[in-house]
Amino acid sequence: MPSNIRFYFLIMLSIGIAIGRTAQESPEQTGTLAIQAHVVDVDGKKPEKCMITFWKSIPAEDTGLSAEPSESRQLWHDSVTGKIWEPIHHFGASDSAIIENLVPGEYRATAFCGHGDPAALGVSDVIRLDGSQESTDIVVVIEDGPALHIQAIDEASRELVEYASIRLIRPDGLPVTAWSRGGSGIIYARDGRYTFKHLAPGLYALEAEKKAFHFGNPEYVYPPGPLKVDLTKGEDATITLELSELPITTEEAERRWPWAVSGTVTYLEGNPVECATIRASCGMGTLMPTGSASSDAKGEYLLRFGPGMRSLSSEETPLQAATISVSKDGYCEQNLYRQGGLMMASILPAADNAWGAKPEDVILPGRPKRLDFVLAPAASIEGRLTDAKGRSLSEQGLSIKSEHSWPSTSVLAHTTTDADGKFRFAGIPVGYVLWFEYAGAASEKQVLHQAKQPYNYHLSYIAPKGDSDARLEINGN
Numbered sequence: 001m002p003s004n005i006r007f008y009f010l011i012m013l014s015i016g017i018a019i020g021r022t023a024q025e026s027p028e029q030t031g032t033l034a035i036q037a038h039v040v041d042v043d044g045k046k047p048e049k050c051m052i053t054f055w056k057s058i059p060a061e062d063t064g065l066s067a068e069p070s071e072s073r074q075l076w077h078d079s080v081t082g083k084i085w086e087p088i089h090h091f092g093a094s095d096s097a098i099i100e101n102l103v104p105g106e107y108r109a110t111a112f113c114g115h116g117d118p119a120a121l122g123v124s125d126v127i128r129l130d131g132s133q134e135s136t137d138i139v140v141v142i143e144d145g146p147a148l149h150i151q152a153i154d155e156a157s158r159e160l161v162e163y164a165s166i167r168l169i170r171p172d173g174l175p176v177t178a179w180s181r182g183g184s185g186i187i188y189a190r191d192g193r194y195t196f197k198h199l200a201p202g203l204y205a206l207e208a209e210k211k212a213f214h215f216g217n218p219e220y221v222y223p224p225g226p227l228k229v230d231l232t233k234g235e236d237a238t239i240t241l242e243l244s245e246l247p248i249t250t251e252e253a254e255r256r257w258p259w260a261v262s263g264t265v266t267y268l269e270g271n272p273v274e275c276a277t278i279r280a281s282c283g284m285g286t287l288m289p290t291g292s293a294s295s296d297a298k299g300e301y302l303l304r305f306g307p308g309m310r311s312l313s314s315e316e317t318p319l320q321a322a323t324i325s326v327s328k329d330g331y332c333e334q335n336l337y338r339q340g341g342l343m344m345a346s347i348l349p350a351a352d353n354a355w356g357a358k359p360e361d362v363i364l365p366g367r368p369k370r371l372d373f374v375l376a377p378a379a380s381i382e383g384r385l386t387d388a389k390g391r392s393l394s395e396q397g398l399s400i401k402s403e404h405s406w407p408s409t410s411v412l413a414h415t416t417t418d419a420d421g422k423f424r425f426a427g428i429p430v431g432y433v434l435w436f437e438y439a440g441a442a443s444e445k446q447v448l449h450q451a452k453q454p455y456n457y458h459l460s461y462i463a464p465k466g467d468s469d470a471r472l473e474i475n476g477n
Helices: 003-015 250-256
Strands: 033-040 050-058 084-093 096-102 105-113 121-123 127-129 135-141 148-154 164-169 186-189 193-196 202-210 227-231 237-245 259-267 277-283 288-294 300-305 320-327 331-333 341-344 373-377 379-387 397-402 413-416 422-428 433-438 455-462 471-476
Touching: 033 050, 033 105, 033 127, 050 096, 084 096, 105 135, 121 135, 127 135, 148 164, 148 186, 148 202, 186 193, 202 237, 227 237, 259 277, 259 320, 277 300, 320 331, 331 422, 397 422, 413 422, 433 455, 433 471
Parallel strands: 033 135, 148 237, 259 373, 379 455
Antiparallel strands: 033 096, 050 084, 050 105, 105 121, 105 127, 148 193, 164 186, 164 202, 202 227, 259 300, 277 288, 277 320, 288 300, 320 341, 331 373, 379 422, 397 413, 397 433, 455 471
């Protein structure tokens, strides 16, 4: 999955968003009843790991929505029983889980076996708690069945659409989901392909789309709408979904990505740079990519982007770092794009804000900031990392640091050595003092005086011995 998609999922999980209500209900709803669910896998044995979800039946008026399934992806609109089920707790378990403090009512349990990807699913019958017994034991049997192979392609180019969003709805209205707390049932086809395994026979509904998470990325829809897929016992099925690119209007782009920077990218002599990549990385602590754009034949660009951290308590975007960078093979920004070390927020922060941000350095919605870049030829460095006896240090992290670096980072460049201990750095700025670091040891300081392609270095790591600290000796030019 793209990093921006992964970021939003991690933020949601880390801050503790619960889909539906949690098992800890309000005091007036807390009861004394319990349900213990035991899971049996397709082979009749206990599964090693599974996700067990408990659901409670709720009246349609409690959803705040109509009973149409399309109007809520967090609820299970059961077409078989006619009931609406809300998830009240999710358990990552081995083969059983118990939920307590329940009040009388109707409940169900579902179980997905596996981890990370959708796998075999089991659904319990309706469980009616009337208070006559404190604990009720149930068995959820994992169903077996055919596989469904899906590929999503661009109808024009016929190329696979990476990270297409796929949603498969069972005949009873339950989304076939993955090992997660999410109730939407959205699956991301990383390379444009996805396989659902162990599906119970029946008539399924298949939906697909791809949202443009970044400004300038294509957005896709499946024009026919939900596709009906009839799965037969013992027969795997293969479906190709032809997605149509959906143009995003200027008004829509401004609404979805209201923060913007624009300007020009030129070479040292003043000529425009075409196809330079301008990126926005935003957030607090760890910065996440939130937008990208390319310069045109005149060197001009417009970059729209979103926040790396959103507030869950209000619609306002909190003050956070917004680093705007530029890159092009063989070049680096003459000022290390330090003019791109900015901030962003929904509103201008107070003068005494914790970040010490100046008003002119804060990008606000609907107020694009001018930001120009100048590219200078860059150097590249190649070499080999060994120990004191000349043996290759493979698969090791190696950094280049400098007295001057890019905004929001203390590392000028980082790479990992290959199986032979070889390494390569590209886009290294010329004229700055720099040094190599490995395993806490730093080399002597160097200055690259010209954009040479490449500089060659042999780095030898001398391990600490007695009172001697570790050293990183450098040979080369």
